[in-house]
Amino acid sequence: MPKVIVNTAKFVRIWPRIEKYQNSTLRYSPPSDFPAFWEKVNARPKIMRCWVTLDEVWDYRTDEYFWNYQIGVNRYHDDPNHYEYDWGSTVPSQTRYKDYLTSHSRHSDEVMLNIRRYERETADGIVSLDKYEEVVENVIEYYKALCPNIRYIEVSNECEIRPFGGITIPQYYELYKRVYRAVRRLNKKHNYELPLMVGGTAMTGPMGHPHLWYKFLQLLAEDKDPDKMIDFYSAHDYNKDINRLSAFYKMHHEWIKELNLPDVPIFFDEYGTVGATGIWTDSLENAAGVLSGMILGSRLEGMYIFPWCTFHNPDLQMSYTQFLRLDDGSYAPTPNGNAITMLHMLEENELEMEGDHKNSVIAAGNGSRTTVLVTNPTDKPMAVDITLTELSQERVLVTEYLVDTSNNNRLTGPECSELRLTNRWNEKTGNNDKSINIRTVLDKYGFCLWIIEPHELSRP
Known part of the structure; x- marks a missing residue:
């Protein structure tokens, strides 16, 4: 994981x-x-x-x-x-x-x-x-x-x-x-x-x-x-x-x-x-x-x-x-x-990561906007636990783009003509280290991109 x-x-x-x-x-x-x-x-x-x-x-x-x-x-x-x-x-x-x-x-x-x-x-x-x-x-x-x-x-x-x-x-x-x-x-x-x-x-x-x-x-x-x-x-x-x-x-x-x-x-x-x-x-x-x-x-x-x-x-x-x-x-x-x-x-600067990612995770940012891409190249579901620290805002907007058998996949799911967001939410960062946590389970061969940006600067 x-x-x-x-x-x-x-x-x-x-x-x-x-x-x-x-x-x-x-x-x-x-x-x-x-x-x-x-x-x-x-x-x-x-x-x-x-x-x-x-x-x-x-x-x-x-x-x-x-x-x-x-x-x-x-x-x-x-x-x-x-x-x-x-x-x-x-x-x-x-x-x-x-x-x-x-x-x-x-x-x-x-x-x-x-x-x-x-x-x-x-x-x-x-x-x-x-x-x-x-x-x-x-x-x-x-x-x-x-x-x-x-x-x-x-x-x-x-x-x-x-x-x-x-x-x-x-x-x-x-x-x-x-x-x-x-x-x-x-x-x-x-x-x-x-x-x-x-x-x-x-x-x-x-x-x-x-x-x-x-x-x-x-x-x-x-x-x-x-x-x-x-x-x-x-x-x-x-x-x-x-x-x-x-x-x-x-x-x-x-x-x-x-x-x-x-x-x-x-x-x-x-x-x-x-x-x-x-x-x-x-x-x-x-x-x-x-x-x-x-x-x-x-x-x-x-x-x-x-x-x-x-x-x-x-x-x-x-x-x-x-x-x-x-x-x-x-x-x-x-x-x-x-x-x-x-x-x-993905943003222009690769970010420091600690933990077990085994060529499945990449994180990049520009100081105010962070992007995280995770892929599951296996034939079994994969749990994902990403903690983002040192965020610069008290509240952030998280936008998710998921690709799996049912999402953003016109071959096995609903027809789509472009990559579309699959979820969006905002949340308050932690008081001490300005962190948020993203936890999910990717289906086999699924992959997902999250964009984390200041809530007040985000588009509706």
Whole structure:
């Protein structure tokens, strides 16, 4: 049971805005008005991870480029030489690629561009590595000119597993070298105001096969190019055990020290705690678990977690998508979306906490207003006991936002189109330490945000 004492007058650090690292998708691309909507609800992302699929922008058979391609249209149905990849779960979109990319770029500080596909064709010799390098350079150059805030280039995505190419780590590293060489030339050629950076591997679940992660690091260390580039490391995890994050963090730092590699940021740029499903109840479970994982990640210096995913196919990934598009063209949050909004609502300074919180509680304030977020990532009810001390007023207003199976959850409860308050009350603080106590029981996978503010300054 989280039993926590929060000192509302003692700041321990500026709270890192962990909700500002986000993912988009091309397999079920939203209309181009979605990024503006997301920014309106949750503020501007610091980094938005976007995609370019090389087999859509460039046809290896004709050497043609389709810079504004219709997203999700497979022109290789009858081509036995083209690998299937994840085309089977891709839904054709009415959105064209430039609208997708520029809309996300306009509503984000910076863009990470993941470059994927043709991994298998290069491994099989159908597309030469020299041609791959040429195409990658052309693609990056074109879209960087279109969206100057593209900063991070991520090489491929989960290509160690069959749906994304099923290539070996040595084969991957050949692609990685070709991309960093292309990026290096572009930076020199254009002297960008915001230079391009490169990283990888975007491997899924490195704690499940750590030997593959070590092999990548080993190849990087053995690379004799004096100007090789590694500006960030990237990996994914979809697992209930959030402690895998800290285990990976420790393992990775031991290995980069052993191999004398740079200690640059780690982007856990896909994260979830359930599988990819269309099961409606999985959204709440994932949201509660991801909140706990992100709280843990906030304490691992140099690690940034990107939850999967702002918008995705509810038939296949209801467990992850933050928003749904309704019949009238508007958007409504799932529990995953409401979890991100709660993180956005936290105040700017993390507060001192004492007690047993186990990555389930975060408290933040600004001197007069206090916010407390608690998540229950377990499949059993969880008692919560929060004492807030050193409040600056004699009477405070407490506003509650609860998400569980019945509240703020249009998938299993009453329909809702936004995060709504579920309770509000005012109370007198204690005479000695100006404290109040909040006690409740969160249902399984429930999570709750409380806002505590001066009663006289509160809106009715």
